[in-house]
Amino acid sequence: MTALLIILVIVLVLVVLLQIALTSDFINFIKGDDDEEGRSKFQGSMLMVFLVIGFITLIWSIFYFKGRFLPEPASEHGHLIDMNFNLALFFTGIVFVVTQILLFYFAYKYRYRKGRKAFYFPENNKLEVAWTIVPAIVLTFLIVKGLTSWYAITSDAPEDKIVFEATGKQFAWVLRYPGADGELGALAGRDKVSPTNEVGIDWNDPSSKDDFLANDIVLPVGKPVEVKIEAMDVIHSFFLPHFRVKMDAVPGITTRFWFVPTITTAEMREKLGDPGFNFELACAELCGRGHSSMRKVVTIVTPEEYQKWVEAQTPYSQLVGAYEQKTSRQTAENANVGTALNAEIN
Amino acid sequence: MSDVNTTMEHTHAEAHDHAHEAHHENFFTKYLFTMDHKMIAKQFLITGIFWAIIGAFFSVVFRLQLGFPDADLSWLAPVMGRWLTPDGALDPNFYNALITMHGTLLVFFVLTAGLSGTFANFLIPLQIGARDMASPMMNMLSYWFFFLASVIMFVSLFIPDGPAQGGWTAYPPLSYLLGHGMTLWLLSLTFFVASTVLGGLNYITTILNMRTKGMSMFKMPLTIWALFFTAVIGLLSFPVLVAGFILLIFDRSLGTSFYLSDLVVNGQFLDKGTGSPILYEHLFWFLGHPEVYIVILPAMGIVSEVLSVNSKKPVFGYRAMVFSILAITILSFLVWAHHMFVSGMNPFVGSIFVLFTLLIAVPSAIKVFNWIATIWRGNIRLNPQTMYAIGFVSMFISGGLTGIFLGNSTIDIQLHDTYFIVAHFHIVMGVAAFFGMFAGIHHWFPKMFGRYMNRSMAYMHFWVTLIGAYLIFWPMHYMGMAGVPRRYYTFDAFDAFSQFAGMNVFITVVVMIVFAFQILWVANFFYSIFKGRKVKESNPWGATTLEWTTPVNPGHGNWPGEIPEVYRWPYDYNKNGHEFIPQTVPMEEGELEHEETPAPEKVS
Ligand code: HEM
Ligand SMILES: [Cu+2]
Numbered sequence: 001m002t003a004l005l006i007i008l009v010i011v012l013v014l015v016v017l018l019q020i021a022l023t024s025d026f027i028n029f030i031k032g033d034d035d036e037e038g039r040s041k042f043q044g045s046m047l048m049v050f051l052v053i054g055f056i057t058l059i060w061s062i063f064y065f066k067g068r069f070l071p072e073p074a075s076e077h078g079h080l081i082d083m084n085f086n087l088a089l090f091f092t093g094i095v096f097v098v099t100q101i102l103l104f105y106f107a108y109k110y111r112y113r114k115g116r117k118a119f120y121f122p123e124n125n126k127l128e129v130a131w132t133i134v135p136a137i138v139l140t141f142l143i144v145k146g147l148t149s150w151y152a153i154t155s156d157a158p159e160d161k162i163v164f165e166a167t168g169k170q171f172a173w174v175l176r177y178p179g180a181d182g183e184l185g186a187l188a189g190r191d192k193v194s195p196t197n198e199v200g201i202d203w204n205d206p207s208s209k210d211d212f213l214a215n216d217i218v219l220p221v222g223k224p225v226e227v228k229i230e231a232m233d234v235i236h237s238f239f240l241p242h243f244r245v246k247m248d249a250v251p252g253i254t255t256r257f258w259f260v261p262t263i264t265t266a267e268m269r270e271k272l273g274d275p276g277f278n279f280e281l282a283c284a285e286l287c288g289r290g291h292s293s294m295r296k297v298v299t300i301v302t303p304e305e306y307q308k309w310v311e312a313q314t315p316y317s318q319l320v321g322a323y324e325q326k327t328s329r330q331t332a333e334n335a336n337v338g339t340a341l342n343a344e345i346n
Numbered sequence: 347m348s349d350v351n352t353t354m355e356h357t358h359a360e361a362h363d364h365a366h367e368a369h370h371e372n373f374f375t376k377y378l379f380t381m382d383h384k385m386i387a388k389q390f391l392i393t394g395i396f397w398a399i400i401g402a403f404f405s406v407v408f409r410l411q412l413g414f415p416d417a418d419l420s421w422l423a424p425v426m427g428r429w430l431t432p433d434g435a436l437d438p439n440f441y442n443a444l445i446t447m448h449g450t451l452l453v454f455f456v457l458t459a460g461l462s463g464t465f466a467n468f469l470i471p472l473q474i475g476a477r478d479m480a481s482p483m484m485n486m487l488s489y490w491f492f493f494l495a496s497v498i499m500f501v502s503l504f505i506p507d508g509p510a511q512g513g514w515t516a517y518p519p520l521s522y523l524l525g526h527g528m529t530l531w532l533l534s535l536t537f538f539v540a541s542t543v544l545g546g547l548n549y550i551t552t553i554l555n556m557r558t559k560g561m562s563m564f565k566m567p568l569t570i571w572a573l574f575f576t577a578v579i580g581l582l583s584f585p586v587l588v589a590g591f592i593l594l595i596f597d598r599s600l601g602t603s604f605y606l607s608d609l610v611v612n613g614q615f616l617d618k619g620t621g622s623p624i625l626y627e628h629l630f631w632f633l634g635h636p637e638v639y640i641v642i643l644p645a646m647g648i649v650s651e652v653l654s655v656n657s658k659k660p661v662f663g664y665r666a667m668v669f670s671i672l673a674i675t676i677l678s679f680l681v682w683a684h685h686m687f688v689s690g691m692n693p694f695v696g697s698i699f700v701l702f703t704l705l706i707a708v709p710s711a712i713k714v715f716n717w718i719a720t721i722w723r724g725n726i727r728l729n730p731q732t733m734y735a736i737g738f739v740s741m742f743i744s745g746g747l748t749g750i751f752l753g754n755s756t757i758d759i760q761l762h763d764t765y766f767i768v769a770h771f772h773i774v775m776g777v778a779a780f781f782g783m784f785a786g787i788h789h790w791f792p793k794m795f796g797r798y799m800n801r802s803m804a805y806m807h808f809w810v811t812l813i814g815a816y817l818i819f820w821p822m823h824y825m826g827m828a829g830v831p832r833r834y835y836t837f838d839a840f841d842a843f844s845q846f847a848g849m850n851v852f853i854t855v856v857v858m859i860v861f862a863f864q865i866l867w868v869a870n871f872f873y874s875i876f877k878g879r880k881v882k883e884s885n886p887w888g889a890t891t892l893e894w895t896t897p898v899n900p901g902h903g904n905w906p907g908e909i910p911e912v913y914r915w916p917y918d919y920n921k922n923g924h925e926f927i928p929q930t931v932p933m934e935e936g937e938l939e940h941e942e943t944p945a946p947e948k949v950s
């Protein structure tokens with residue numbers, strides 16, 4: 001009902017405006033003197049007012065939202081990204097302010113006046129060369145800075161990294177950790193996916209045995225971490241806004257992203273004075289109905305706490321009884337490995 | 347060919363005698379199956395406006411969802427019954443359908459067909475001095491393919507499982523899994539491409555072959571240059587999109603797996619082998635990026651023309667303008683993968699695209715500086731079309747500069763697929779191109795309909811739209827920097843994203859106001875067609891180009907007599923004491939061409 005009322009009011013206002021506009025144009029027309037000079041003066045002044053109020057609002061908004069955009073980066077390369085952002089902001093900011101001011105100011109200053117002659121000024125090579133070269137130099141600088149960072153961020157992860165796997169599916173993330181051996185077991189193929197083997201783990205790979213699935217992401221601070229990103233059905237995107245980490249999860253290929261968390265959740269809570277604060281994992285590629293619900297909490301802890309947490313997990317193979325179940329089937333499929341596994345499990 | 351000639355001579359003779367004309371042209375041949383480029387332009391324009399209203403209305407509905415997620419929308423049930431959950435909330439699938447349709451309709455149906463279709467058809471023959479397009483028949487077909495595409499897209503709004511829901515980019519495997527709406531979407535866009543290709547071929551041929559005597563390429567107005575390169579881009583890139591779509595159609599209907607690998611959907615295993623969705627992304631963006639220039643170039647051309655005419659001052663750096671359009675055209679084919687920096691593509695390949703992407707900012711910057719230099723020391727009539735043109739430049743600056751953040755792959759890691767992208771492309775493409783379109787419509791309305799649009803209404807519309815556009819899209823930069831992802835039905839689940847709830851309310855309220863004023867503009871448009879003040883003089887703005895040498899209401903064939911001959915470039919404003927010198931005026935003895943004019947001694 002209220003909605004209907006609002007619509008009615010809007011329609012009414014529009015009709016009134018319509019009438020005002022029609023009569024004001026009509027009056028101009030009747031009077032026969034279209035005051036082009038006055039009209040241009042009024043509109044030109046409005047442009048100046050817009051420029052001034054616009055800049056004031058812009059500055060106000062920056063202070064108002066300070067600290068909320070580009071939240072404190074929680075990873076090493078995050079600082080690199082923010083540095084590039086600020087660099088781009090600096091140069092584009094100058095261009096933005098100068099060009100907007102010139103545009104609106106010229107429109108106001110050189111507005112129509114009766115009898116005034118415009119300046120016939122069709123070309124000036126010096127000017128044009130200048131405003132080709134200067135942007136080119138600035139952009140070259142930004143490119144060099146940007147690509148240096150880009151290569152650093154996308155370089156291979158250090159040897160001592162912790163690897164974990166995030167698999168996107170409609171509409172959740174499955175998180176798999178390597179367990180005590182530090183090796184993720186291989187995947188056997190999507191055809192092996194079942195309620196007791198959520199991502200199709202190859203149980204024949206010995207390093208699968210101690211892999212565990214986690215509800216949320218837990219990582220140690222200060223250690224390089226590599227996410228191995230997979231997708232089960234459609235494209236998703238693994239996005240950790242606070243860590244400046246984003247990489248698509250693409251069916252059929254494995255993508256990776258490595259980073260070093262620099263601050264624990266507890267420290268961040270203290271810093272922000274917000275005991276309820278959590279780092280979050282989101283999906284950043286439209287994947288269907290539940291796209292906006294693919295959330296996981298990311299907890300950064302000290303290495304000691306991390307070790308304790310890892311030790312407290314139950315291997316997935318144990319949870320689903322992979323090895324007991326497999327035994328009989330495996331013997332048929334592949335006698336040798338089956339027996340070996342059997343021996344190993346016992 | 348002979349057929350074309352006879353119709354042309356036929357109508358040409360008729361142009362003298364309107365009563366006589368009425369005998370031969372019935373409603374169908376005059377308004378529907380017309381081959382007159384001016385009427386076809388109006389068909390594109392009015393179809394475009396139709397889709398713009400629908401697309402904009404969709405955005406109001408999904409903004410309601412984002413601003414007021416708990417609002418009871420059951421009053422919308424008569425329009426969208428089954429898409430509301432029992433408690434009057436929007437269904438998430440329908441939310442996705444709305445954003446998909448909003449994007450598709452506005453990018454393709456409004457800002458491509460509605461903008462290029464209108465102005466290429468209307469301006470090319472009139473401004474180069476031709477009686478019609480090279481092939482009026484193909485031109486008519488171009489419209490009717492667009493119409494067919496429109497009908498199919500419209501029908502898809504009403505089918506049981508709803509219109510397409512995969513975003514305007516329609517990435518597989520999601521688009522593979524979607525229902526019939528997706529089929530219709532692909533079909534519709536395939537016809538749409540047919541329309542664009544037919545139109546584009548025609549525009550290029552006409553510009554190359556049918557210029558009047560004396561109209562060398564470098565005597566053409568910038569509108570024509572812009573429309574020419576737009577057509578070239580479209581012709582080279584749209585077929586690639588269709589190729590991409592056809593493979594997707596095969597995957598959906600014939601069991602192939604170009605884009606599909608082994609999938610598990612809802613616990614069901616789909617044995618699809620080892621295709622790759624990345625292939626689709628490449629094919630899509632090979633069009634997708636040039637497409638954004640297809641949208642913006644015509645607006646750039648219009649703005650150059652409008653600023654020059656109304657400042658009574660030549661476009662500054664005409665040749666530089668032409669060469670930057672050319673540079674943009676070439677570079678626009680070399681940057682597509684900047685949409686894919688985090689798609690899993692090889693980072694080295696990504697770095698090549700960083701290079702070309704940031705390079706494209708140079709010609710864009712040149713154009714901005716040249717527009718500003720054009721109005722500098724002009725005598726600017728701040729007519730509605732000039733205001734829209736200034737709004738265009740302002741928006742293009744704001745949105746182009748954020749492109750420099752996004753083109754830097756390092757920064758794009760954080761910004762990709764967030765509201766920062768939404769802000770970037772709505773400002774630089776959406777709003778700017780609309781401003782270009784409004785500028786063009788107000789400027790050429792007297793030529794199209796023989797009447798003026800209401801000025802006061804236009805000013806009101808301009809101010810609300812300019813202020814509103816900044817209020818809507820500027821804050822989205824902040825959200826995007828914080829990581830708020832686009833295409834989210836709700837932000838409730840996330841602490842990091844739900845903190846902007848207040849901002850979402852604010853944006854939604856502004857959206858509703860701005861939408862209302864767009865309706866005001868549409869009202870002005872249709873009101874003025876029938877009731878606007880009549881145009882008396884044939885050259886109301888004091889312009890130099892050929893379209894203003896036709897009668898107030900040009901008939902089929904455009905000029906009642908001979909096609910005028912051209913002697914000079916189109917921007918001789920305030921030269922040698924004349925406020926404007928039409929292109930049809932011969933050069934005086936000893937008069938210098940614009941590029942020979944000596945640089946002024948003092949520049950300020
Ligand atoms: C000044 C030069 C420009 C640069 C460097 C630039 C750069 C970019 C980049 C890198 C992206 C991809 C961001 C991402 O998805 O992560 C992007 C998106 C986009 N840009 Fe630009 N851009 C520029 C100008 C333009 C212009 C002139 C237009 C249109 C007229 C435009 C329209 C778009 C659109 C529509 C998208 C989003 C497509 C989508 O994901 O749905 N850009 N731009
Ligand atoms: Cu998703």
Ligand SMILES: [Cu+2]
Nearest residue numbers: 635682684685
């Ligand atoms: Cu692009």
